[in-house]
Amino acid sequence: MLVMDEAAPESSSGTSLMSPSRLETFSDGVFAIAATLLILDVRVGVGDLGTNLRHIWPSYAAYAVSFLTIGIIWINHHRVFTQIRHVDRTFLLVNVAFLMVVAFIPFPTRLIAAQLRGGDLEPAALTYGATLTTTAIFFNVLWFYAASGHRLLRSDADPRVVSGISRSYLPGPFIYLAATLTALVSPTASVVLFGVITVFYIVESSVFGRSTA
């Protein structure tokens, strides 16, 4: 359980500045808004509506992949907080920087949607991939700052869960970097990979979730 009031013993060490739960509320707000804003970029042009609605399928695909990706980030973000007892200033600032990158996702999503039917897909895929790679890097910084030396963890944090989180988050930046660099050879393959990564995570999580229920 998150400790919401450690003010008394810690007020002199600068860690009483925020409860983990308020940090989660603010973070959840950014996740929810970034995901929901994505719909503002799903737009039809002029001309026959039926044709237009089929024509903009890249907008639907980009919307779905980015919404689900933000949803998965949100799930993982909370998983970190189940193991955290308190937060310090550095953790707060890393979290703000992390949210800054998450809230950036709608921009490259828009680029992908605009370029997926022909157009200049390479820079769009590189921007999208760079954003997701940076998100994954910040996520690892956030987690390992909290976990190294048990700095911010609960005293009863489950070692298996802690090492499980470490193991599952570490490959993220490399996977996203590989998908990003693929755009230099084939932008389309790169974009397909971003979709596949999302689907893979969902299937894997779902299977895992069921097998242990």
Add this chain to the structure above:
Amino acid sequence: MLVMDEAAPESSSGTSLMSPSRLETFSDGVFAIAATLLILDVRVGVGDLGTNLRHIWPSYAAYAVSFLTIGIIWINHHRVFTQIRHVDRTFLLVNVAFLMVVAFIPFPTRLIAAQLRGGDLEPAALTYGATLTTTAIFFNVLWFYAASGHRLLRSDADPRVVSGISRSYLPGPFIYLAATLTALVSPTASVVLFGVITVFYIVESSVFGRSTA
């Protein structure tokens, strides 16, 4: 009441990843944002303002129906959570997918508003209806995944409330599908039906709420 800390006994089974209450906070954020963003699509064109303000009545109607529909979904979503004790990964992911469809509602709402005064209403009504039908399907998946075999329910879940929820959510997809397919015959009738379904739910709930108070 929702159990917010089942981490200890369940940490080894993968269900400690999120408290139901944080799931509700994030979901409420998406509901609130999706509903409030609808106003961004209520816009007047150039020309005499008084005339324009009367001319865009479909925008007001579409705003009202979609806002109330999202409000009703929110009420029902919480009703599910009053019976849930914990969540697992699959439930989390189904919920994210469900929210993805809810957050999509502003897009077809905009289409309806743009086409309701003449224009090409059929594809707009089909898109709107398909979105609401999908929302209703995901809602049922969410509920029956939680309820089947009492998988995620509270041990003291009221059997009457549980079966009441099952009974009242099951017809949703069929009702919305019927209203959607009506667009193939008469787009206007289809749009009127979406409004009628909303009003019907409000009146029925209100009467039921009063009779049992």
Add this chain to the structure above:
Amino acid sequence: MLVMDEAAPESSSGTSLMSPSRLETFSDGVFAIAATLLILDVRVGVGDLGTNLRHIWPSYAAYAVSFLTIGIIWINHHRVFTQIRHVDRTFLLVNVAFLMVVAFIPFPTRLIAAQLRGGDLEPAALTYGATLTTTAIFFNVLWFYAASGHRLLRSDADPRVVSGISRSYLPGPFIYLAATLTALVSPTASVVLFGVITVFYIVESSVFGRSTA
């Protein structure tokens, strides 16, 4: 104190469907988003930036009045909830309808800002006023539904606070209706009145808050 778990004794009467606190969270989300979205309509045109920034003063004024008005509505909304013990379906639906009108405020705000420097101010002022009058009406419906016969109030609700709320909310619709109808004679006077009402509330509250601290 709000009672968050009345499920047991009330689950058979349909009132276990939502805790007041979740209702507040959703409502606060709508208030916060509606207020913050207002900035999207503060925009400069082309041409010399310095001149432009002075030219759009009506946008700043409209932003300020609407933001503060939504803030005041939020304060009053919470004041209601300090006296409420539980909610029923009718109350939930009235609250959703109320939020629908609050979330509509950015639309007429945009109209006022666009028309305040010359232009066709009368329909803009009438739309703005009609929105605020409707908000005030729904607010009264919300409160008197909860308060009449102590339907949803806490058993220990302070009679003086309850009658104080009743007394202070009742004039709202009439004051806003009067300011709205003023637009038929002088749209400018009407708009000035909306600003004056907001300032008056702030000054009055502030003085009252200080005198009783």
Add this chain to the structure above:
Amino acid sequence: MLVMDEAAPESSSGTSLMSPSRLETFSDGVFAIAATLLILDVRVGVGDLGTNLRHIWPSYAAYAVSFLTIGIIWINHHRVFTQIRHVDRTFLLVNVAFLMVVAFIPFPTRLIAAQLRGGDLEPAALTYGATLTTTAIFFNVLWFYAASGHRLLRSDADPRVVSGISRSYLPGPFIYLAATLTALVSPTASVVLFGVITVFYIVESSVFGRSTA
């Protein structure tokens, strides 16, 4: 620990109108939305996408500085609330006015981004600086209203933390005012200063956070 229910002893003095925690939830919503909305103003023009993406670097810089600035304001805002026991009407209203200025930040951010590559940077920098200076002023009003004579503080508020907050917030308006006035001599220098102030705060906080952990 925040006192969430002081209704009984204070209901006659008008201070039972809101719990500090609900005030924080609403404020966090505004912070999260204002920060996340910033991405809507990062947009590419027509023409070669790769060139365009490099061309709009001022948009990225403005996005980052404003997002981080709002994040820092959020951290400081919560720091105030760790010391507060209850709120009164005046505090509520000052907080709404403060949020009104914070929610305004996306507007001058857009101006800076549009003018940073040549263009008319002086009025943009003055508007941005005036907004941040006003934010800092309101923040001080908020804090000193709460702290003077221990008006709203917890009875066990740590005197060192209280005087630490007072000392660290007081220079804010002067620092921002100086950076703002610099725009009259060199708009570019002024904009660089806004970035430097943000970076300085992050580095200083981070170092401080680590040294006391």
